[in-house]
Amino acid sequence: ETGVTQSPTHLIKTRGQQVTLRCSSQSGHNTVSWYQQALGQGPQFIFQYYREEENGRGNFPPRFSGLQFPNYSSELNVNALELDDSALYLCASSFFIGTAGNTIYFGEGSWLTVV
Amino acid sequence: AQTVTQSQPEMSVQEAETVTLSCTYDTSENNYYLFWYKQPPSRQMILVIRQEAYKQQNATENRFSVNFQKAAKSFSLKISDSQLGDTAMYFCAFMRGGSQGNLIFGKGTKLSVKP
Numbered sequence: 001e002t003g004v005t006q007s008p009t010h011l012i013k014t015r016g017q018q019v020t021l022r023c024s025s026q027s028g029h030n031t032v033s034w035y036q037q038a039l040g041q042g043p044q045f046i047f048q049y050y051r052e053e054e055n056g057r058g059n060f061p062p063r064f065s066g067l068q069f070p071n072y073s074s075e076l077n078v079n080a081l082e083l084d085d086s087a088l089y090l091c092a093s094s095f096f097i098g099t100a101g102n103t104i105y106f107g108e109g110s111w112l113t114v115v
Numbered sequence: 116a117q118t119v120t121q122s123q124p125e126m127s128v129q130e131a132e133t134v135t136l137s138c139t140y141d142t143s144e145n146n147y148y149l150f151w152y153k154q155p156p157s158r159q160m161i162l163v164i165r166q167e168a169y170k171q172q173n174a175t176e177n178r179f180s181v182n183f184q185k186a187a188k189s190f191s192l193k194i195s196d197s198q199l200g201d202t203a204m205y206f207c208a209f210m211r212g213g214s215q216g217n218l219i220f221g222k223g224t225k226l227s228v229k230p
């Protein structure tokens with residue numbers, strides 16, 4: 001058990017719709033990041049939040065956005081869904097302590113299918 | 116930009132035997148961290164082992180050990196006494212020092228442990 005939980009586990013959306021995925025981090029973790037994992041690929045970094053502010057983003061368009069809340073929960077929002085957005089979305093949390101590397105813990109993911 | 120390459124899409128090993136998974140990476144950074152993650156069919160990403168680049172000693176965790184060759188930018192994972200529960204996708208990942216949650220993953224190696 002990593003202490004990172006995600007919801008929903010599976011969902012199906014129609015192209016053009018919007019979706020919100022949720023994540024609850026380990027208590028005390030101040031950093032949350034989101035990854036997209038297409039079938040047969042390694043996870044791709046979407047963005048990360050530190051103390052409720054986005055401070056890093058991968059190569060994803062602005063229709064991917066997020067929020068981090070004081071209670072260690074976070075959201076990933078995707079607008080104007082496209083078929084290629086179909087993937088497993090992984091939430092990961094950690095406690096960042098400066099230049100020392102932090103161990104990152106993952107949730108079980110949310111499977112999104114866009115039809 | 117950093118890249119991570121796993122050149123073995125699939126590997127198989129007999130139960131109780133030893134197997135080595137390969138990983139190479141490319142970076143100009145001097146401070147970084149390397150990880151091996153395991154992803155079983157349940158899809159949760161589980162940390163197997165972690166290596167700090169500034170440490171010369173190879174990391175070990177029970178049956179799992181790494182061969183870290185910094186000059187060659189190589190980071191292989193050795194699994195001893197393979198067990199059926201080791202069957203999973205294995206991902207090598209890189210994180211720049213000071214980065215809070217931005218892991219760069221390889222494409223993974225599918226390991227099958229046969230009875």
